[in-house]
Amino acid sequence: MMISRRSYLLPTIILLCITYALFSNLPPGAEPPNAHNHLYQQYATDPPPPKEGRTRWRKHVEQYPISDYIPLPTSATSPIPRIQYDFPRESWFARWGRVKRQRAVKKAFQHAWKGYKDNAWLEDELSPLTGGHRETFAGWAATLVDSLDTLVIMGLMDEFEEAVEAVEFIDFTTTNAIQINIFETNIRYLGGLLGAYDLTHGRYPVLLKKAVEIADMIYGSFDTRNRMPQSRWEWTRSAGGLKIEPGRNTILAELGSLNLEFTRLSQLTNDPKYFDAIQRITDFLEESQEKTNVPGMWPLMVNAKDLEFADPRFTIGGMADSTYEYLPKEHMLLGGQTSQYRKMYNSFMKALKSHLLFRPKTLDGRDILFAGNMRVSEPSNGKETLEPQWEHLKCYLGGTVGIGAKVFDRPEELSIARKLVDGCIWAYDVMPTGIMPEVLHLTVCKNRENCKLSKSARTGKTTSDGKKLPPGVADIPDAKYLLRPEAIESVFIMYRLTGDTLLQDAAWRMFQNIERMTRTSYGHAAISDVRDPESPQMDYMESFWLAETLKYFYLIFSEPDLVNLDKYVLNTEAHPFKRPTAASQ
Template structure:
């Protein structure tokens, strides 16, 4: 009997300690003024009997009296986005279909690896055949890939995934913290995209979408209705009031528009649109008051709604906030001018403060978007010439904005941004762009001849790694050899390729906008090079160094490889009416939402 008692005493003490930790160690911004006294006991009881804490609808701390409804004014005409493609010669169709088939085969290889080794887990580990729990353990890759399965005609695989949805319980997770942004774009976006693509044939998709949205909606239950982006959901489940963080990533605040708007359109429930519209109103109110008017800083104080950070970029931590402006305009059928105003203010500032032309030996007229650290509005704001794979979405976004807002003078900018990312792929030994690199910027965008001496100087000035090198051309040449720097590149700060989709995203969009076959040619080069060095036994793996012709692989295959990257490669070789940009809006995870007609 003594042995039996000991067996239960230790686990019980551990569970009580965990419960104490949950309720005594509150996250930044948590409010302890309202606590249900029975909550800790309930959680301990749930843990004892082996069940999880479950989320259910409950009385809100800060309920909404009057919801902001979807705009009801008459829709305004939106110009056509896609190029008017002519009839295709039969021999062109044969070659295009062969390329499309190769992409589909790559997808099937990675999907099989996931299905055989990581089914109903978040992500496959493509080298070991294991799995990772990255996003609450709700089968992120499965949900994220639903519409890719539909698009590629993998009917049996889609049916199997659809059946598996019944086994996913969005009311509970072992994760104590939820990344609300990632959950929104991958799970909610994936379910809504599949629902729209199948014209509502499968009600379970909308049912599950509503479940995950109602769960996420709890993160908005704050005093100012701004979400707690890294949400301590168990505290909310226990009746603890929460507050948004004083350090919220911009993209994690401003990237709910499409998903929540589409759900309100489909369900008729205004609460989802209300949630995102309050964010948009606050963003617009602050847009012209930041240190770089027109742009929002990388970090936002969502608790006090202050936008005082001095760092500005359209790359990681900011990207999809800008991407969603023209897309939300389209999804709302241009019933409100708000998102056009916000986009036009942003694009003017992006052109003035962030875009730069790099030096290239062959004088290519290309553009990249850098970063700015503005200590004050009056300070001289020098562009940090950082190119980043995550920023490669911008060419497609500017292209869409140029079309839907009749800003035709910006279509060449969209081309140059997209061509810049293609160039960054082509100059690397693997034919793949790295995560982050720094370039030697032109003094003038229109007059930019190659200057070898300037390139050497810019390499020597890259802090802090090269701070103590000699101020000589020989020293710069030694760094070029040591770090394998292509002409015009001053540093490769992160040499990995993480299976990212942003470059092919813009290449696809620019092909659909312009009909220029060079984008299909570039896509084929990119795909062949990526498939060659990332293919592994169980799927496709991220790589360590794009400068190596045979780079080492990493045991990572994020869900966006199947949800985005391969989808865009497949679509650029598809018939142009498959996921037409005049019929669908794609969220930042490439999930297609039907534009209301």
């Protein structure tokens, strides 16, 4: 039977009239259902109100100008070997299962992104329990910038373009912060802008424009007598034409983890000043690497003012981590055009294997590895103290050693990398929540031929607060989970290096447990105790949850050519930079 268009046009008009009558009489401040209660619609067309009365950064004459910049290297060296496994064509059933997992990760991201967009747009972080926001990294919309390339990777291009429009309005010339953390600004903001620019093949020039803007500001932190940066930069002094000094207690990672971002910016702009800035740090680290109390490594704290190392603590964990992570990665980004990073990595690995690696005792005696901390007094008395401490931050190490084994042609160390990755998976699996804590201590296996726990130790200890420790875990000083990415980072990298689908299964267990324990109405929240399946949540969702953790979970269930490791190198905040030369096949 034919139905005339008029016959259902009339009811439609009536419905529209009723809707208008209802919503045009809403009380002041009310919004119709599904209306977005956020600022992003306004800022898509109009800039935010100006921040009056603040000190602003402007380019100025340097106190200690450079007369001759160190250029990017151009000498040819041997090609970098291929990194990624040669994945076979997958079956339809394998693809169905993989895509199903991938979609679950994407839904988790969309949930958290909506919470940020609706409640904390252009702020640094969402408070996932209350729906508020926090200013943590100078107030420059850290979560927005940090998440740009994740939006691209997940195919959320409408959301990405909204975010790119908002980036234009971020004012990098001023902040409420008295000091600017150069490391965090570098990896999150500069890295986020460059990663999104590279991943979209330069189609959004505003991203490079804003990258230069933030880089030119923090470049001011290098204007010191020895050109070492003031890592917690007193930026208003520099803006006022006053001198600054690097710190006598500078965190190693904050000094040694600026390479990738500044190098990539020099590659994209052909301006050598950025590479010059970080190359002076690298030359200092290389020159001093064999002169510390643990030759091949640097202590936790550096006297960047006097270029000295007095700290007796050595670790590959927090406050040191990305300095070592960047050794093979900078080699990749430079296309292998210098042997400097190969030399530094070789020296580091010798020290790591000699001093810090250990095998723990477990129920089944499995062959896994961890890296402890070491306190070393003057080498003359030869006293070394190993602390069998492991932390979630250290889980990056398996991926780093795996990459190093490939790019520096050290195939015998791929097994070490796998044992480190398996150690992190084990630390997830043995916890009642299926999530690894922030810090734990392990039981060292001194006889590597037999690492099974004794019968008396197989029940696990009970702590003073009545919590039972998993067998093999000696203590858990910090039981929180802060939504960190390092474990899934290395699981992802090892999967891309080996093609072992058991790693995808481990990642899926990790994701399901994290999603279950951390999901809130507004996003995802850190939890206070991974030993408690009913752990309270914390009103805390750092930008790396969207920038790193969910990105790595998504990528491990993606087709292997998405962010191919032979084409991109990922910075310590998981931002992909294009490698300038193709890997050899």
